[in-house]
Amino acid sequence: MDFGFTEGDHTFRTHARTWLNTHLTDAPTPHAWERALGQAGWIGIGWPPGKDGRTYGNHPAPLTRQVIWAEEYARSTAPPRLGHIGENLLAPTLIAYGTEEQRQRHLPPIARGETFWCQGYSEPDAGSDLAGIRTTATPDTTGGHTVTGQKIWTSLAQDADWCFVLARTEPGSTRHHGLSFLLVEMDQPGRIEVRPIRQLTGTSEFNEVFFDGARAAEVVGGEGNGWQVAMGLLALERGVSTLAQQIGFAQELDRVIAAARASGAAEDPVIRARLVRQWAELVTMRRHALRTLGATGGPGAPSVAKLLWGGWHQRLGELALAVAGESGAVGPHPWSPTHPYELTPTQHLFLFTRADTIYGGSDEIQRNIIAERVLGLPREPR
Numbered sequence: 001m002d003f004g005f006t007e008g009d010h011t012f013r014t015h016a017r018t019w020l021n022t023h024l025t026d027a028p029t030p031h032a033w034e035r036a037l038g039q040a041g042w043i044g045i046g047w048p049p050g051k052d053g054r055t056y057g058n059h060p061a062p063l064t065r066q067v068i069w070a071e072e073y074a075r076s077t078a079p080p081r082l083g084h085i086g087e088n089l090l091a092p093t094l095i096a097y098g099t100e101e102q103r104q105r106h107l108p109p110i111a112r113g114e115t116f117w118c119q120g121y122s123e124p125d126a127g128s129d130l131a132g133i134r135t136t137a138t139p140d141t142t143g144g145h146t147v148t149g150q151k152i153w154t155s156l157a158q159d160a161d162w163c164f165v166l167a168r169t170e171p172g173s174t175r176h177h178g179l180s181f182l183l184v185e186m187d188q189p190g191r192i193e194v195r196p197i198r199q200l201t202g203t204s205e206f207n208e209v210f211f212d213g214a215r216a217a218e219v220v221g222g223e224g225n226g227w228q229v230a231m232g233l234l235a236l237e238r239g240v241s242t243l244a245q246q247i248g249f250a251q252e253l254d255r256v257i258a259a260a261r262a263s264g265a266a267e268d269p270v271i272r273a274r275l276v277r278q279w280a281e282l283v284t285m286r287r288h289a290l291r292t293l294g295a296t297g298g299p300g301a302p303s304v305a306k307l308l309w310g311g312w313h314q315r316l317g318e319l320a321l322a323v324a325g326e327s328g329a330v331g332p333h334p335w336s337p338t339h340p341y342e343l344t345p346t347q348h349l350f351l352f353t354r355a356d357t358i359y360g361g362s363d364e365i366q367r368n369i370i371a372e373r374v375l376g377l378p379r380e381p382r
Helices: 007-026 030-039 063-075 084-097 100-111 226-237 240-263 269-292 301-329 345-353 363-374
Strands: 117-120 136-139 145-151 162-168 179-185 192-197 206-220
Touching: 007 063, 063 240, 084 100, 084 117, 084 162, 084 206, 084 226, 136 162, 145 162, 145 179, 162 206, 162 226, 179 226, 240 269, 240 301, 240 345, 269 301, 301 345, 301 363
Parallel strands: 117 162
Antiparallel strands: 136 145, 145 206, 162 179, 179 206, 192 206
């Protein structure tokens, strides 16, 4: 793909950068920030209009401007998005697989920054291998489903209004058969419980979610077609956002390089060679993402992207700790009952990146996808 930016794109970049610089000084709450983004038309700028020409409360824009906005947002160090999952995962999925009624109901409040979503995929015994999920959903008397089971590693569940849940709707089905993609409202006291998961970093970015007879009123893509919808969503997950992610990676690498220069670690030829390699690999990842963005990459494209950035980011965490040297093992404050567990940014980077080659589909799963679905190699014996 010949991915080039026009003069109009450069003007758009200036507008996006100016808006972010102006409004970030207000330091709004996360919910107020989402509403500000929605009011300014920055949410869902890449959504196509419906078949009748109506938009879903967004401003359609070409792929280049979606990339520009994502990059400028990451470059501005704006706060993490509460609406990321609704805008970048659910919305494209509804556009591809949902009914017009579902789009008209759910997309406008996402575009306004008023409704937030989380993803109910992984389970304690079905992480990278989603075909092993055990959460069940049985038809109820109202035409919906009753959901029972447990999901884990659920980002933003504590703030979400809705959850899209992959559940088994056909009794006795196995693997990828008999699954459905359900929309579940989170405000169901006594039927849905969210428990934060405390991680190695001492923070809780993820949650466990327990469904005890929760009601799901809607199915996306038809009952029994959940696997197709779920796989389509995972392919969408690593699109434009990958380029924005790389802006964040570049900022982290810049900080590691600055630390190496300040401490003198950059004079070590081994450290210097590792820094150069991280930089060269990041440039390569960006060019690969630009080359494949918008093209039909097939089932292996998201897996290739995940393998590239997962290993790269993990090596960056290891390099950051090597640059820090012995001081990397020491916290910023002496231990005390009020500050029993506090990490430096370097320590947080190292510990968090240990999971990069596991979450979102482990490296082993990604390689299996490439081998079996792209190269046509025989499946591993189970």
